[in-house]
Amino acid sequence: MTLRDILARGANDLVSGFGLLSRLPVPSRAFTGARSVWVWPVVGAVVGAAAGLVAVAATASGLSPGVTAALVMATATLLTGAMHDDGLADSADGLFGGWTPERRLEIMKDSRIGSYGLLALLITGLARWSALTLLVSSTFALPVLIAAGALSRAPMAVMMAVMPGARPGGLSAGTGRPGLPRTLLTCAIALAIGLATLGPAILPLLPAAILPAVAMGWLARRRIGGQTGDILGAAQHLAETAILITASAALT
Numbered sequence: 001m002t003l004r005d006i007l008a009r010g011a012n013d014l015v016s017g018f019g020l021l022s023r024l025p026v027p028s029r030a031f032t033g034a035r036s037v038w039v040w041p042v043v044g045a046v047v048g049a050a051a052g053l054v055a056v057a058a059t060a061s062g063l064s065p066g067v068t069a070a071l072v073m074a075t076a077t078l079l080t081g082a083m084h085d086d087g088l089a090d091s092a093d094g095l096f097g098g099w100t101p102e103r104r105l106e107i108m109k110d111s112r113i114g115s116y117g118l119l120a121l122l123i124t125g126l127a128r129w130s131a132l133t134l135l136v137s138s139t140f141a142l143p144v145l146i147a148a149g150a151l152s153r154a155p156m157a158v159m160m161a162v163m164p165g166a167r168p169g170g171l172s173a174g175t176g177r178p179g180l181p182r183t184l185l186t187c188a189i190a191l192a193i194g195l196a197t198l199g200p201a202i203l204p205l206l207p208a209a210i211l212p213a214v215a216m217g218w219l220a221r222r223r224i225g226g227q228t229g230d231i232l233g234a235a236q237h238l239a240e241t242a243i244l245i246t247a248s249a250a251l252t
Contacts, residue, residue, distance in 0.1 A: 009032075009035075012030045012032050012036075013032050013035055013036040013038065013039050014036075014039050014042075015027060015028055015030045016030050016031050016032040016033070016035075016036040016039070017036040017037075017038075017039025017040055017042065017043050018039070018043055018046075019031065020036070020175075021040055021043045021044075021080065021083070021153070022043050022046070022047060022079055022080055022081070023078065023079055023080065023081045024046070024079065033175045033176040034160065034175050034176035034177055034178040034182070035176075035178070035182065037156075037157040037160070037178045037182055037183065037186045038157075038182060038185045038186045038189055040153040040154070040156060040157060040186060041149075041150035041151070041153050041154055041186060041189045041190035041193055042150070042189065042193075043149075043153065044148075044149030044150045044151075044152060044153040044190075045146050045147075045149050045150040045193050046149070047076055047079045047080060047149050048076070048145035048146040048147070048148055048149025048150070049142070049145070049146050049149075050075055050076075050079055051072045051073075051075040051076045051079075051145050051149075052072075052141055052142030052143070052144075052145035052146060053142065054068075054071050054072055054075045055068055055069075055071070055072045055132075055135075055136045055141040055142065055145070056141065056142055058071050058072075058136070059136055059137075059141075065132075065133040065134075065136050065137045066129075066133055068132075068133075068136045069128075069129050069132035069133045069135075069136055070129065072132055072136065072141075072145070073125070073128060073129060073132065076149075083233055084233040084234070084236045084237040084240075085121060085233075085237060086230075086233065087229065087230040087231070087232065087233020087234045087236070087237065088117070088120050088121060088124065088230075088233065088234040088237040088238065089113050089117030089118070089120060089121050090107075090108045090109075090110075090113075090117060090230040090234075091108060091117075091120075091216075091220075091230045091231055091233075091234035092116040092117045092119070092120035092234070093107050093108065093110075093113065093114040093115075093116045093117040094106075094107040094108030094223075094224070094230070095108075095116075095219060095220065095223045095224070096116045097114055097115075097116055101166075101223065101224045101225055104223055104224050105166060105167055105224055105228070108224075108228065108230050124237065124238070124241045127241055127244075127245055128240075128241050128244055130248075131241075131244040131245045131247070131248035132244060132248075134248040134252045135244065135247060135248050135251075135252060137252070138251065138252045140198075140201075140247065140251045140252065143197035143198050144197075144198065144243075144244070144247045144251065146193065146197045147193065147194040147197045147198050147202060147205065147243070148205070148240050148243040148244055148247070149240070150189070150190045150193035150194055151190050151191075151193075151194050151202075151205060151206070151209040151239070151243060152209055152236050152237075152239040152240035152243060153190065153236055154186050154187045154189075154190035154191075154209070155209060155210065155212075155213030155235050155236070155239055156213075156232040156233075156235060156236055157178055157182075157183050157186040157187070158183055158186075158187065158213070159213060159216075159217050159227050159231070159232055159235060160175070160176075160177050160178055160183075160227065160232065161177055161178050161179070161180065161183040162217075163217055163220070163221065163226050163227040164225070164226040164227075165177075165226050165227060165228070166220070166224040166225050166226035166227060166228050166231070167228060175229075201250070201251060204246055204247075204250045205243050205246055205247060205250075207246075208239070208242035208243045208245070208246040209239045209242070209243055210239075211242065212235060212238035212239045212241075212242050213235040213238070213239055215238075216231060216234055216235040216238060217231075217235070
């Protein structure tokens with residue numbers, strides 16, 4: 001494979017990753033599936049940077065921490081199309097609302113939101129807002145949001161690599177499963193972004209990124225037999241929330 005071929009594959013992966021995990025405009029609809037997982041931390045970092053810059057601008061404009069935190073959350077939601085929020089809501093409804101794996105998967109596929117999903121979004125939303133009100137008042141808002149965006153997307157690649165798919169169709173099945181080298185590359189890129197933005201201060205954030213994904217993976221394996229796109233989105237959302245909470249306690 002020539003250097004030109006390698007660069008072309010990398011460019012296609014970038015387009016695929018940003019097209020899948022964000023609503024940012026990309027030049028084409030190329031989709032390279034699991035091959036593009038290494039891009040996911042980069043997507044998260046870009047989304048986090050945009051939200052962080054909103055935080056900096058809002059704070060400089062004299063807006064209150066509460067309003068600034070709400071604007072940060074709105075920015076991230078718009079840039080991702082709320083796909084991770086939707087994954088959390090669907091996962092909560094399905095994992096806790098059905099009695100059999102088949103019924104749970106059926107509930108998760110339903111676009112309507114139930115009580116468990118609503119409560120999950122409400123609780124995590126309040127937690128994120130509370131953490132952000134502290135962070136936006138500090139000098140750590142921008143680097144923490146960049147690091148949180150990158151670190152919280154690496155567990156999705158790991159879950160795809162180690163867990164079977166729970167259903168034959170769907171987004172996760174269509175994306176495929178990344179191999180070990182690409183999964184490790186994804187984790188390395190996420191860690192590198194975190195170290196570049198926060199340095200040693202990233203250390204307490206690593207368990208916050210890992211433990212929610214482990215818990216979600218364990219629950220999904222027991223309840224539905226594997227992972228789905230909703231499970232991956234829920235893991236990202238919970239990991240990012242845990243990172244923000246930890247950062248607000250450790251760095252402010």
